[in-house]
Amino acid sequence: MSRSRLAKDMDKNTRYFHNIASTRRRNNRVDALVINGRLVRNQARIKIAIREFYKNLYHQEESPMVGFRDGLVGMISEEDAAALEMLPSAEEIRDAVWDCESSRAPESDGYNFNFIKKCRDQIETEFTAAVVGFFQTSRLPADTNITWVALTPKFIEAKEIKDLRPISMVCRVYR
Structure with a gap:
């Protein structure tokens, strides 16, 4: 009681x-x-x-940048390795977003892919720059x-x- x-x-x-x-x-x-x-x-x-x-x-800790052509993977051809290391184009990034389930989000408070799709005109430039920046540096932006x-x-x-x-x-x- x-x-x-x-x-x-x-x-x-x-x-x-x-x-x-x-x-x-x-x-x-x-x-x-x-x-x-x-x-x-x-x-x-x-x-x-x-x-x-x-x-x-x-x-x-700092880690060295290792590419596919640095001997890490020996099973693929030189041209395939070069293709894997190319930066994604804006169209490839857009296609990858469109292939994702719209209602899925990382957590209950996260933005889902439907948000990215609906607001594409407003955020596409920054979103594409963030994805390309990740591929260039292998690091996420500090505030991510x-x-x-x-x-x-x-x-x-x-x-x-x-x-x-x-x-x-x-x-x-x-x-």
Whole structure:
């Protein structure tokens, strides 16, 4: 009975609900962190230290560009290898989009191919440039795969970055 009342009261805009929310916010707030052995309370310095920590932890290593003609694949002819390395034309990109199922999307919040087909006149230039850019560099544009990280303390009064649990909020293609 008490649990059902608690759940019912938490959904209401009551003082009880606000006290729980305020306590939770206070417990999850990172007011100070130990950085390089020193306690830092400056929020700007804390943000910079956290950003650098995760940049160093999850950095992307450079990989060499390898083509079909570099001996990676020896089963195809030289002309087939050259054809595979050619940049796609705008018509090929358009045909590939039109061959995809219109109602499919990467996730429930993603744009489906119907959006790309319907808005082709407005986005075709940028879309084609993004696809060709990927084939030229083998990299997606930097803002394609953005991940925001929210940090929550693993316990009350966490003081080091390792005491914080990262929760990723991903806006991505990643596939």
